[in-house]
Amino acid sequence: MPGMAWLAIAIVAEVIATTALKASDGFRHTAPSVITAIGYGIAFWCMSQAMRTVPVGIVYALWSGVGIVLITAIAWVLYRQVLDTPGLIGIGLILAGVIVIQVFSKTTA
Template identity: 90%
Template sequence: MPGMAWLSIAIVAEVIATTALKASDGFRNALPSVVTGVGYFIAFWCMSQAMRTVPVGIVYAIWSGVGIVLITAIAWVLYRQILDVPGLVGIGLILAGVIVIQVFSKATA
């Protein structure tokens, strides 16, 4: 499987794990706590597979950028954690950075 496919799976697993982490209430709720642990294990394993063919800096930049954007969107919907204008601008800049890496960087090939 190509590195970017592994990275995509890693990001999805990390977003699920982070969402469950919030729901775990400090690891007081069993099911979300288990989902968190399993999700992070899957995320890091898949990220390690991505790093076999994609440079570590690119993997981490895309991982963190996309993860931040997705978690922010989920927090907005599920937990009503609404951003102000500077927050939205910051998230937009993060997203723009990921797009620049994907579209213009030869390091992802």
Template identity: 60%
Template sequence: MPPYALLAIAIVAEVIATSAMRASEGFSRLVPAAVVVIGYGIAFYCLSLTLKTIPVGIVYAVWSGAGIVLITLVAVVMYRQVPDVPAIIGLGLIIAGVAVLNMFSKMQAH
């Protein structure tokens, strides 16, 4: 599987796991707690596979940046937690930083 497809799976699995964490109510609800554990397991497994070909700085920037943005969108839809102007600016800066790393960085995996 292409490394960026694995990275996308890792991101989606992490977002699902993080979203389920709130629903697990401190791991007191079995099904959401299981989703958290399984989701993070899939996320970290796929993330580890991407590190074979993509530099760790790029992988982590894309994974964490995309995760932050997607979790914010989930929070808006599921929990009606609407970001204010500073939060939107911060999210824009995260997206810009990840874009700069991907477009201009000369990092290589070893």
């Protein structure tokens, strides 16, 4: 499987794990806590597979950037955690960085 496919799986697993982490309420609830642990395990394993062919800096930039944007959107919908204008601008800049890497970088193959 190509590195970027592994990275996409890693991002999805990390987003699921982070969403479950919030629901675990400080690891007080068993099911979300287990989902968190398994999700992060899958995320890091898949990210390590992506790093076999994609540079570590690109993998980490995309993993963290896309994860931040997705988690922010999920927190807005599920937990009504709305960002103020500076927060939205910051998220927009992160998204712009991810787009620049994906569209213009030749190192993401």
